[in-house]
Amino acid sequence: MLRLLILTGLILSSYASKTPIIGVLSQETSRSRNDIGEFQHSYIAASYVKFLESAGARVIPVCLDSRDVQYDPIFRSINTVLFPGGAAYFKERGGYGEAARKLYNLAKAVNEKGTYYPIIGVCLGHEVLPYADKGDDIRTDCELKNVAVPLKLAADYEKSKMFSKAPDEIISILKTKNVTYNFHQCCLTEKTFRRHKLLPEWKITSTDEDINGIEFISSMENTRYPFYGTQFHPEKNLFEFKAGIGIPHSVEAVKISQYFANFFVEECRKNANRFPDHDLEKRTLIYNYQPIYTGINGSVYEQKYVFAKSDSEKSEL
Numbered sequence: 001m002l003r004l005l006i007l008t009g010l011i012l013s014s015y016a017s018k019t020p021i022i023g024v025l026s027q028e029t030s031r032s033r034n035d036i037g038e039f040q041h042s043y044i045a046a047s048y049v050k051f052l053e054s055a056g057a058r059v060i061p062v063c064l065d066s067r068d069v070q071y072d073p074i075f076r077s078i079n080t081v082l083f084p085g086g087a088a089y090f091k092e093r094g095g096y097g098e099a100a101r102k103l104y105n106l107a108k109a110v111n112e113k114g115t116y117y118p119i120i121g122v123c124l125g126h127e128v129l130p131y132a133d134k135g136d137d138i139r140t141d142c143e144l145k146n147v148a149v150p151l152k153l154a155a156d157y158e159k160s161k162m163f164s165k166a167p168d169e170i171i172s173i174l175k176t177k178n179v180t181y182n183f184h185q186c187c188l189t190e191k192t193f194r195r196h197k198l199l200p201e202w203k204i205t206s207t208d209e210d211i212n213g214i215e216f217i218s219s220m221e222n223t224r225y226p227f228y229g230t231q232f233h234p235e236k237n238l239f240e241f242k243a244g245i246g247i248p249h250s251v252e253a254v255k256i257s258q259y260f261a262n263f264f265v266e267e268c269r270k271n272a273n274r275f276p277d278h279d280l281e282k283r284t285l286i287y288n289y290q291p292i293y294t295g296i297n298g299s300v301y302e303q304k305y306v307f308a309k310s311d312s313e314k315s316e317l
């Protein structure tokens with residue numbers, strides 16, 4: 001009997017790590033961009049969900065909660081958290097920055113105890129990483145809006161986790177083609193990282209320049225923990241099409257996005273967390289929500305998931 005239980009446990013835990021569930025953090029809806037009505041409290045752009053699903057993961061929404069929740073129960077049931085791009089103030093009570101901070105610190109603590117727990121940040125989610133870590137907003141003003149560029153890979157990129165297993169074709173595309181899509185007015189720089197003693201714990205894996213020649217960190221990884229950030233948007237090449245804006249959709253652009261999706265999801269497979277029961281898992285997955293076609297009215301996101309305040313209570317499990 002005991003042997004059977006152990007065997008079942010082993011099968012379940014290896015099953016769990018092969019079919020990761022990733023929490024995507026929602027963000028507050030700014031009033032000026034409330035394109036779907038008063039009821040919405042926070043949203044997730046559907047492109048992040050599809051991006052992770054395209055690499056074999058499932059997603060649950062981690063809804064913002066203005067009450068003082070700690071996000072622990074949901075954190076213990078999932079294999080990673082992704083902080084998506086967008087626009088949000090970091091210091092707002094109950095907002096995106098505060099939630100990112102709590103989740104980041106939970107991830108740091110479990111990694112310290114030997115559990116592999118990745119964190120992924122894209123654009124705003126990349127910019128929030130130093131804030132989540134130390135509580136300082138160290139962003140620099142810089143502008144690169146609606147521009148796709150190649151990456152200037154770091155001299156030792158081959159030693160990074162992010163690129164050490166990348167096929168030659170992917171490296172060659174990343175180095176030479178306009179495939180990493182940028183839309184940001186803030187950035188992180190090596191100079192501020194040095195000043196705030198974030199180096200060498202963070203390893204800069206690539207840089208780029210904004211329209212004024214400011215060199216910014218376009219991708220990075222943490223050397224102590226499996227934490228990753230990209231200033232560019234890998235999800236947009238695959239899933240965002242707003243007419244008239246320069247998101248690349250060539251086969252090369254698609255391939256690099258698929259590379260990042262596979263890399264991130266493979267990192268999540270190394271974590272064996274799972275939901276305490278299947279019913280709870282089913283009730284929590286993002287399949288319980290319907291995305292809305294917001295692109296029809298000019299949103300930069302084709303589709304969004306929107307959440308009411310009451311949805312955050314469900315995230316408490």
Ligand SMILES: *[C@@H]1O[C@H](CO)[C@@H](O)[C@H](O)[C@H]1NC(C)=O
Pocket residue numbers: 035036292293294296297
């Ligand atoms: C788009 O705009 C129309 C007209 O204002 C409105 O009726 C509709 O609900 C909007 N749809 C979305 C998804 O925002």
Ligand SMILES: *[C@@H]1O[C@H](CO)[C@@H](O)[C@H](O)[C@H]1NC(C)=O
Pocket residue numbers: 148149176177178
């Ligand atoms: C990339 O875009 C820049 C302009 O933003 C252009 O000058 C350059 O030729 C493009 N490079 C490639 C490889 O398409």
